[in-house]
Amino acid sequence: MRRILILGAQGQLGIELQTAFASAGEVVAVGREYCDLARPESIRSAVTAIRPALILNGAAYTAVDRAETEPNLAMLANGDAPGILAEEARKIGALLIHYSTDYVFDGSKPSPWTEDDPVNPLNVYGRTKLAGEQKVTQAGGRYLIFRTSWVYSPHGTNFLRTMLRIGREREQLRVVNDQVGAPTTAAALARATRTVIDSGVQDADCGIYHMTCAGETSWCGFAQEIYRRAPAAEGRKWPEVIGIPDTEYPTPAKRPKNSVMSNAKLHSRFGVTLPHWQDALEETLAELCEGA
Numbered sequence: 001m002r003r004i005l006i007l008g009a010q011g012q013l014g015i016e017l018q019t020a021f022a023s024a025g026e027v028v029a030v031g032r033e034y035c036d037l038a039r040p041e042s043i044r045s046a047v048t049a050i051r052p053a054l055i056l057n058g059a060a061y062t063a064v065d066r067a068e069t070e071p072n073l074a075m076l077a078n079g080d081a082p083g084i085l086a087e088e089a090r091k092i093g094a095l096l097i098h099y100s101t102d103y104v105f106d107g108s109k110p111s112p113w114t115e116d117d118p119v120n121p122l123n124v125y126g127r128t129k130l131a132g133e134q135k136v137t138q139a140g141g142r143y144l145i146f147r148t149s150w151v152y153s154p155h156g157t158n159f160l161r162t163m164l165r166i167g168r169e170r171e172q173l174r175v176v177n178d179q180v181g182a183p184t185t186a187a188a189l190a191r192a193t194r195t196v197i198d199s200g201v202q203d204a205d206c207g208i209y210h211m212t213c214a215g216e217t218s219w220c221g222f223a224q225e226i227y228r229r230a231p232a233a234e235g236r237k238w239p240e241v242i243g244i245p246d247t248e249y250p251t252p253a254k255r256p257k258n259s260v261m262s263n264a265k266l267h268s269r270f271g272v273t274l275p276h277w278q279d280a281l282e283e284t285l286a287e288l289c290e291g292a
Ligand SMILES: NC(=O)c1ccc[n+]([C@@H]2O[C@H](COP(=O)([O-])OP(=O)(O)OC[C@H]3O[C@@H](n4cnc5c(N)ncnc54)[C@H](OP(=O)(O)O)[C@@H]3O)[C@@H](O)[C@H]2O)c1
Pocket: 008, 009, 010, 011, 012, 013, 014, 031, 032, 035, 036, 037, 038, 057, 058, 059, 060, 061, 062, 077, 099, 100, 101, 102, 129, 148, 149, 150, 151, 152, 156, 157, 186
């Protein structure tokens, strides 16, 4: 049975990858206590000890705003570590699946970004993730990089969980309406990754692919849809959501205006299409309600 190493076992994507790949082989899922992205030796020894045929890297430094004041740590985890992982994967002939971000783009394009469009990250996080893409590509092994966006799940810290929490405390919320993207569930990403792997990855397939849920919205539109679909507590109403420009909600890290990425390459190469973001939201809300 082939061995599959999943990094970031406790992260949003790492959790869903464990579910999606449970029947695909012998899964070994590790967290930072076993494989710390900031310690190259722990990456090397994890790969050497486990000798996987497939590595799914769900681990990353994802605190976009904090990265502005911790650029070195973010670069170690997002830039250097994927390169080391890719080198180790090449040495044992493993296929590496790595995830990157819409934040490699500057948001200036009025239509969806394709894999051939020029990158120009606006923030430290985006620069470190771009460095990771470059190091994985240059390592010379077998790899796929999936760029995704606005990831959320029933677990961890994310926009959906934040809206559900603060929605219970407020009557009105002001949410940015001039940044547009595709909210994407970790479950949809993990399942799409499994479909790609099951389709049989050839050496010629190695490269970068955009992988997001279909459709697009703003953060404001996402918040409104959450409150439209989520059941409110008895006797309560969800808050009114008012759209504001991002200039009225300053954050340490600048974010792109248009984050929407075309998935055409993913579809044409692997026949994979992710669900519409509204359907994926419905599924996640149902899962959250079940667990409540
Ligand atoms: N979240 C988004 O909106 C978003 C958007 C675009 C792309 N992405 C990309 O999608 C992938 C998955 O993100 P996610 O949303 O699942 O992130 P997440 O929920 O924040 O999980 C990240 C995981 O990485 C682990 N990690 C962080 N620093 C580490 C280190 N030094 N050593 C080992 N593990 C470390 C975390 O461990 P701890 O639990 O110990 O902290 C956590 O388990 C990442 O590559 C991310 O860059 C995410």
